[in-house]
Amino acid sequence: MSETLIQVKNLCKLYGLNRSEASAMMRAGSDKNTVYQKTGVTAALWDINLEVRRGEIYVLIGLSGSGKSTLLRCFNRLNRPTSGEVIFEEKALAEMNKQELLEFRRNKISMVFQSFGLMSHRDVLGNVAYGLEVKGISRAEREEKAMKMIEMVGLSGWEHKSCAQLSGGMRQRVGIARALANDAEVLLMDEPFSALDPLVRREMQFELLSLQRKLKKTIIFVTHDIDEAFKLGDTVSIMRDGRIVQTGTPEEMSTNPADDYVREFIGSADKSKVLTVRNIMMTPSCVMRAHDGIDHALREMRANALSSIYVVNDEMQFEGILTVAQAIRAHREQLKTSEVMEREIQTTHDDVLVADIMPVAAETPFPIAVVDSDNRLMGIVTKSSVLTALM
Amino acid sequence: MEWLFNFPFVMKPDLNAIDSAVRGFALWASPVLDGISGGLTALVNGIGWLLAHIPWFLLIGAVFFLGWKSRKSIRSGILYAALLALIGVVGYWSAMITTLAIVIAGVIISLLIGLPVGILLSTSRRLNNLARPVLDTMQTMPVFVYLIPALLFFGLGSPSAVIATVIYAVVPVIRLTSLGIRQVDREVVEAAASFGSTRMQALFKVQIPQALPTIMTGVNQTLMMAMAMVVTCSMIGARGLGVEVLNAVNRIEMGRGVISGASVVILAVILDRVTQGWFGKEEK
Numbered sequence: 001m002s003e004t005l006i007q008v009k010n011l012c013k014l015y016g017l018n019r020s021e022a023s024a025m026m027r028a029g030s031d032k033n034t035v036y037q038k039t040g041v042t043a044a045l046w047d048i049n050l051e052v053r054r055g056e057i058y059v060l061i062g063l064s065g066s067g068k069s070t071l072l073r074c075f076n077r078l079n080r081p082t083s084g085e086v087i088f089e090e091k092a093l094a095e096m097n098k099q100e101l102l103e104f105r106r107n108k109i110s111m112v113f114q115s116f117g118l119m120s121h122r123d124v125l126g127n128v129a130y131g132l133e134v135k136g137i138s139r140a141e142r143e144e145k146a147m148k149m150i151e152m153v154g155l156s157g158w159e160h161k162s163c164a165q166l167s168g169g170m171r172q173r174v175g176i177a178r179a180l181a182n183d184a185e186v187l188l189m190d191e192p193f194s195a196l197d198p199l200v201r202r203e204m205q206f207e208l209l210s211l212q213r214k215l216k217k218t219i220i221f222v223t224h225d226i227d228e229a230f231k232l233g234d235t236v237s238i239m240r241d242g243r244i245v246q247t248g249t250p251e252e253m254s255t256n257p258a259d260d261y262v263r264e265f266i267g268s269a270d271k272s273k274v275l276t277v278r279n280i281m282m283t284p285s286c287v288m289r290a291h292d293g294i295d296h297a298l299r300e301m302r303a304n305a306l307s308s309i310y311v312v313n314d315e316m317q318f319e320g321i322l323t324v325a326q327a328i329r330a331h332r333e334q335l336k337t338s339e340v341m342e343r344e345i346q347t348t349h350d351d352v353l354v355a356d357i358m359p360v361a362a363e364t365p366f367p368i369a370v371v372d373s374d375n376r377l378m379g380i381v382t383k384s385s386v387l388t389a390l391m
Numbered sequence: 392m393e394w395l396f397n398f399p400f401v402m403k404p405d406l407n408a409i410d411s412a413v414r415g416f417a418l419w420a421s422p423v424l425d426g427i428s429g430g431l432t433a434l435v436n437g438i439g440w441l442l443a444h445i446p447w448f449l450l451i452g453a454v455f456f457l458g459w460k461s462r463k464s465i466r467s468g469i470l471y472a473a474l475l476a477l478i479g480v481v482g483y484w485s486a487m488i489t490t491l492a493i494v495i496a497g498v499i500i501s502l503l504i505g506l507p508v509g510i511l512l513s514t515s516r517r518l519n520n521l522a523r524p525v526l527d528t529m530q531t532m533p534v535f536v537y538l539i540p541a542l543l544f545f546g547l548g549s550p551s552a553v554i555a556t557v558i559y560a561v562v563p564v565i566r567l568t569s570l571g572i573r574q575v576d577r578e579v580v581e582a583a584a585s586f587g588s589t590r591m592q593a594l595f596k597v598q599i600p601q602a603l604p605t606i607m608t609g610v611n612q613t614l615m616m617a618m619a620m621v622v623t624c625s626m627i628g629a630r631g632l633g634v635e636v637l638n639a640v641n642r643i644e645m646g647r648g649v650i651s652g653a654s655v656v657i658l659a660v661i662l663d664r665v666t667q668g669w670f671g672k673e674e675k
Contacts, residue, residue, distance in 0.1 A: 105585060119579055133596070
């Protein structure tokens with residue numbers, strides 16, 4: 001999971017004639033629009049650096065015109081960068097000759113397109129088998145392999161239908177099957193689900209995740225939908241005006257946005273599906289051990305102006321909660337803490353998504369206790385902290 | 392005030408020089424031209440011989456069948472067959488066969504030249520821009536002008552007719568082949584490239600098949616233009632229906648003019664409909 005598969009170094013892509021002047025201006029820190037007005041050169045990509053690890057889903061996200069699709073096309077050299085490098089397993093793409101590039105595209109990398117890019121003169125089978133056909137694999141063999149892929153994406157029985165007869169979701173399944181058929185390590189996906197309606201999109205996202213888990217492909221995924229990015233991405237890069245603004249895991253990004261642009265971009269996302277309990281939990285201000293006296297508990301609560309206290313044992317393992325009412329009763333009736341305290345407390349772990357504890361948080365009268373795998377108390381999550389996290 | 396309305400500079404181009412240059416070229420290149428002429432004559436005669444050896448009822452039957460299948464209605468089949476029979480009834484059967492032979496020869500040569508040129512033009516924007524004025528000229532030049540060099544180089548007869556026809560009719564197939572290939576969806580072309588197709592693989596497995604409907608429209612237009620040109624070519628000795636039209640004009644015979652003109656129209660309509668339906672099926 002940690003091995004670097006693709007590296008992009010200082011990659012720039014400029015469109016126009018006066019490129020050297022434009023890149024001098026860009027280096028001096030001018031923004032894209034000024035450069036375009038002065039030189040007529042569009043800086044589609046500027047100084048892109050990133051690393052894609054084997055087996056991860058790497059998401060490029062940005063508004064239209066941010067350069068994400070241009071960048072994606074540099075990974076299989078459909079676009080040639082003006083300067084900078086794309087390195088795949090130690091091999092620079094720019095140095096490949098014609099034959100090497102063909103072999104690279106045939107065996108290592110394949111692509112899925114926004115409007116599917118299907119060949120309407122071929123049936124489903126013919127489309128899926130295309131990549132194998134250009135490799136020169138015999139008809140019987142490639143059709144057998146293509147049939148397996150068609151089955152995997154759930155289109156069995158449709159193989160001899162023309163693509164025009166399929167719905168949008170099914171067409172993109174054909175696109176995915178075609179990309180999987182030549183058994184490439186890397187899948188480039190250019191807004192593959194943007195043309196689909198929301199329900200189908202969600203279904204396809206789910207299927208992509210399960211396919212990825214099964215096949216362990218490295219996927220570079222372009223989208224403009226932040227929810228999609230956070231749902232699928234192991235690593236996400238936000239792009240703006242041809243530059244990468246921030247790279248990180250979805251969680252890092254929501255908790256620590258690099259600037260206002262990122263914050264605003266993420267603002268549109270459903271945070272509860274990104275943030276985990278770790279991001280919103282608080283340290284309990286008031287903790288007691290089970291064998292501490294009731295008087296101690298009452299004193300602690302009074303000092304912190306709280307109506308309850310968390311009870312742990314000597315190993316910091318969580319036992320329960322003692323409320324003021326219980327403490328007073330214990331004091332009056334000379335009972336021990338363990339005899340009166342509330343033990344039926346909801347617990348959770350720190351890597352649980354906020355979305356998953358929301359129903360529990362809404363129901364329980366007490367804060368939720370966050371414990372580690374040894375049941376040691378790490379923190380608490382209150383109703384109000386859940387709510388503020390989502391704002 | 393007269394200078395305002397009369398163009399002040401008049402330079403007479405030396406028309407004699409152009410004439411003699413062309414004549415000189417014709418003389419100089421006569422071995423090659425004779426070869427081409429011989430080849431074309433053989434082609435036209437060969438096709439004519441083939442067509443002439445198809446019994447009339449078979450041809451009518453074939454038109455019925457093709458009309459029925461391609462238009463998906465038995466009534467069209469009957470209509471086309473009846474129209475074709477009408478040409479025979481008015482006594483122009485053999486003239487029609489002669490015309491058809493020249494049209495087919497012209498179309499075959501137009502396609503042999505036009506398809507590769509169109510494909511070539513589609514690969515480069517610059518080449519396409521260069522070719523455009525040439526194609527425009529070929530299409531807008533009054534068709535009679537083509538008759539002169541054809542006559543000079545190949546003399547009177549069917550080779551000249553085929554050459555003039557090709558110059559006039561080759562344009563749409565070039566244009567539409569190039570256009571069709573250019574218009575193939577960008578993502579489809581990218582998809583072909585992204586799977587490691589060579590240029591030839593992308594061209595023949597993806598771009599041309601995707602452009603086929605447009606290319607076929609070009610072929611159909613070429614056929615129609617060849618049909619129109621063949622009538623004009625009667626002026627340089629192409630035999631067939633055109634001769635009848637020409638005679639009617641020369642002798643101011645309205646009756647002959649209407650009947651031979653109608654025969655040309657019928658032949659054109661049948662060729663158009665039958666081929667259109669037939670190409671249309673491949674589109675899907």
